[in-house]
Amino acid sequence: MSRSVKKETLLEVAERLFYEYGFRGVGLKQIINEADVATMTLYNHFSSKDNLVEEVLRQREERYWSYLIPRVGNGSDRRSSCLKAHGRWLKEQSYQGTCF
Template sequence: MASSRASSRKEHLVETALRLFNEHGYHATGIDTILKEAGVAKMTLYNHFKSKDDLVVAVLKRREEWFAEQYRQKTLGWEKKPAGRLQVWLEIYEEWFRSADFNGCMFQMGAAEYSDPKGPVFRAIRAHKERTMKQFATLGAEMGLKDPISFGRQLMVILEGAIQGAKLFGPEPAIETMREMVRHLLPYRA
């Protein structure tokens, strides 16, 4: 029972930190603010995380899990062709851009605030982006594209730019441009 309660407190801390980091940024959100919002003692935080960086990494992992879960839910029980799976990814981004809590990419924000390539936060961000790019390259290979690695990189750049566009100019122009740019990638099949 105690481990269940501890796990619940840890989850609550991560969810609270995720919300606050998304709203205010990592450096602008202090540990005391997180603790106050979560309603837990500092000792509870340090029982689960060695440092704020460890909490940030846990938040980023949670965010990555959220995207994976969105994809899993949208593809559950069907075998779409690779192009259909690409459309699912675009729909996930579109829905995210239109959501009330959209405030840009927490990974992009983290890369700007934690720029030391040897630091744990930057390494976690880079690993996430590399996994995402590899996933897109695999999708490109399944679609029979001539250069799936280049496709993965280009799709990644398009989506990263669309995120910034949605944050700066609103979702609809970003979505329209993202879809148009992805259409330009697809004719290059083997």
């Protein structure tokens, strides 16, 4: 697995676990085990759990806005289309509600 693939794997596993169990309910050992990487691999990419959480949230926010912006029109129904798009995002991406 290349360095960037390992980082992406860590981020995907961490996001899934944080979403399912909360930020405090997941330890780095669990992330390392489920991502099937060495401890040093995690620390080569993220200096701390806080740094990993920050990156997970940053990427999730980027995905959210990339999803939402194209679905919001420019007309008078902009607020309505924004709410509908947000609802679809929650249904498709956040079946338990927001990550927070």
